[in-house]
Amino acid sequence: MDFEKYLRMDKLPHIWCPGCGHGTILNSFIRAFAESDFDQDKTVVISGIGCSGRATGYLNFDTLHTTHGRAIAFATGVKMANPELNVIVMTGDGDGSAIGGNHLIHAARRNIDLTVILFNNQIYGMTGGQFSPMTPTGDLASTAPYGNIDQNFNLAELVAGAGGTFIARGATFDPRQLKKLYLAALKHKGFSFVESLSQCPVSYGRQNKAGDAVEMLKKQEEDTINFKKWQQLSTEEKKLKYPLGILKELDNPESEYTVRYQKIIEQVNNEGAL
Amino acid sequence: MARGERIQIAHPGWCKNCGICVSVCPTDILITGKKSVEILDLEKCIGCHNCELICPDFVLKVVANDEN
Ligand SMILES: Cc1ncc(C[n+]2csc(CCOP(=O)(O)OP(=O)(O)O)c2C)c(N)n1
Ligand code: SF4
Ligand code: SF4
Numbered sequence: 001m002d003f004e005k006y007l008r009m010d011k012l013p014h015i016w017c018p019g020c021g022h023g024t025i026l027n028s029f030i031r032a033f034a035e036s037d038f039d040q041d042k043t044v045v046i047s048g049i050g051c052s053g054r055a056t057g058y059l060n061f062d063t064l065h066t067t068h069g070r071a072i073a074f075a076t077g078v079k080m081a082n083p084e085l086n087v088i089v090m091t092g093d094g095d096g097s098a099i100g101g102n103h104l105i106h107a108a109r110r111n112i113d114l115t116v117i118l119f120n121n122q123i124y125g126m127t128g129g130q131f132s133p134m135t136p137t138g139d140l141a142s143t144a145p146y147g148n149i150d151q152n153f154n155l156a157e158l159v160a161g162a163g164g165t166f167i168a169r170g171a172t173f174d175p176r177q178l179k180k181l182y183l184a185a186l187k188h189k190g191f192s193f194v195e196s197l198s199q200c201p202v203s204y205g206r207q208n209k210a211g212d213a214v215e216m217l218k219k220q221e222e223d224t225i226n227f228k229k230w231q232q233l234s235t236e237e238k239k240l241k242y243p244l245g246i247l248k249e250l251d252n253p254e255s256e257y258t259v260r261y262q263k264i265i266e267q268v269n270n271e272g273a274l
Numbered sequence: 275m276a277r278g279e280r281i282q283i284a285h286p287g288w289c290k291n292c293g294i295c296v297s298v299c300p301t302d303i304l305i306t307g308k309k310s311v312e313i314l315d316l317e318k319c320i321g322c323h324n325c326e327l328i329c330p331d332f333v334l335k336v337v338a339n340d341e342n
């Protein structure tokens with residue numbers, strides 16, 4: 001595939017460490033985009049801060065690299081002002097679930113037509129491995145040298161509960177599935193969210209003695225299961241695996257936020273304010 | 275997978291020698307080299323795309339045989 005037209009060739013090679021899963025996410029995204037019928041010139045990709053935030057710097061689209069946690073807030077503004085644009089957000093688990101968690105909840109609640117790709121490496125990668133809300137209980141982090149005491153956080157369930165209409169989870173060991181999920185998320189009219197499990201062999205891997213990227217990918221495969229198979233498991237077994245695939249899909253384009261906003265504008269123009 | 279297609283190291287300078295492609299090649303023809311990935315036996319490549327799809331660095335590309 002001629003992926004070059006989707007990349008800012010002069011900015012490569014990227015700064016991500018050897019074996020960083022973020023590159024596989026970018027790779028899968030580009031292939032999904034190429035298969036969609038979206039116009040590259042009518043697409044905006046927006047990121048926050050972190051290793052994941054660097055993704056937009058390599059994409060040959062109109063891009064915004066914003067402040068930490070605020071990518072969804074900027075994206076909401078872009079989409080409200082220009083509903084005809086395809087707006088994609090690339091965010092980290094720290095960026096999207098900690099400092100930016102509130103924006104995530106409210107964008108999902110509004111069901112605004114954004115595609116959010118969350119790079120989940122379960123750690124603050126860029127700043128050297130502090131725990132994030134997505135760090136599993138017991139894992140080591142520079143801010144949890146004796147093990148993380150926080151409870152595990154099912155972010156996909158939170159986004160589903162808040163009202164997001166397309167929720168999926170993929171992982172970098174299976175880039176074919178990742179691409180399919182991104183394509184489905186891009187096509188979905190409404191808020192779509194794809195949690196993307198990504199290996200960080202440096203800030204996460206070293207502290208947790210997780211081995212190199214190849215070993216981390218093997219572990220990822222062991223720790224995950226197809227969503228349909230996961231549903232057959234007992235409550236106890238379910239806790240031990242991350243389900244992968246489309247976790248929720250509700251097709252209701254009329255409930256999308258900019259559609260509703262347009263309706264109210266037309267109503268007021270036709271009938272005057274109530 | 276189309277017939278008559280094989281792997282090409284399209285952007286060797288971008289390779290970080292992480293070894294991920296090596297681990298997903300069903301025919302075991304890729305190896306990490308001194309500085310970057312190397313192909314042991316191009317003839318044995320079945321053009322399955324496994325390596326191209328997972329490479330985090332956009333190094334690899336399956337191309338038609340006449341382009342290789
Ligand atoms: C307002 C603000 N607070 C803190 C930081 C420091 N900071 C930079 S990146 C980051 C966390 C990145 O983690 P994550 O979003 O998970 O992305 P990753 O680097 O793992 O891809 C933090 C806390 C910042 N840049 N701005
Ligand atoms: S620190 Fe981790 S997330 Fe950041 S580039 Fe390196 S491997 Fe990737
Ligand atoms: S996966 Fe890509 S970067 Fe890693 S060794 Fe193979 S070609 Fe090089």
Ligand code: SF4
Nearest residue numbers: 299319320322323325
């Ligand atoms: S295309 Fe398949 S067989 Fe050929 S090098 Fe890549 S992984 Fe190996």
